[in-house]
Amino acid sequence: MTGTTHRTHVSYIDRTRHYYAALGYPKPYVYAHHLDVPFAPLAKPLSESRVALVTTASPWCDDPTDHVHAVWSGSSATPPDKLYTDNLAWDKESTHTRDVESFLPLRKLAEAAASGRIGSVSPRFYGVPTEYSQNRTVRQDAPAVLAMCRDDAVDVALIAAL
């Protein structure tokens, strides 16, 4: 039966597959799958590391047709009160995204810096659009985020996807 899994957590791959089949799309989306996984150890203690946040949300816009669908950045020092998320696939019946800290915790990260748990917060946070094309993410968006991380001397990134 659609939606039923035998594990507690939701199988979004199965759910999305059934949903798009019901919409009449002939071929299911093939999610990225890798056997090898790169692993970068911490280069220095967290208390000396610069930490950045990465989000899938876009800058706020009143007109949805204007929303930014590209890699972008914002100032970590002035956390946005709202971000545009309507274009993303999240559970709009069960919850809401009016509290930005529930998906982009800039204030909590600033607290971690103030207490000495981390060295500092990157001056910018980064936004990455969710792309249907994995090729576009790998070839265009991920390198753009890496370049900004390097410009900001980032050691560590917390990546929160809605």
Place this chain on the structure above:
Amino acid sequence: MSLVSRHLEANGIATVVIGSARDIVEECGVSRFVFNDFPLGNPIGKPDDAAMQRATVSIALDLLETARLPRTTVQTPFRWSEDESWREVYARVDPDRIEALRREGDARRAQQAAAKGQGAV
């Protein structure tokens, strides 16, 4: 986002992915993953629950120090609600909406074809 994480890791930047779509993140394969078993939308914690959000960030920071191998997943102890019915909500296909969903799909495809046509001009 898992693909972004992998690219940063391959280039020497340590990352933690924080999210609620466990199967999608683990299918892709990332170095470190903090899983909040919540409806999609609030990976850091429930809206307006600052203590929970703070705890999730803290768990993510701890994981950076403790993970020794890639594909290390940590699940937070948080529960979205006593009522578990939210698990059936996202992208559900109600039997009585099959026709409506099909029409929605047709409309979407027509829109996509029109956009493609415009782009080609």
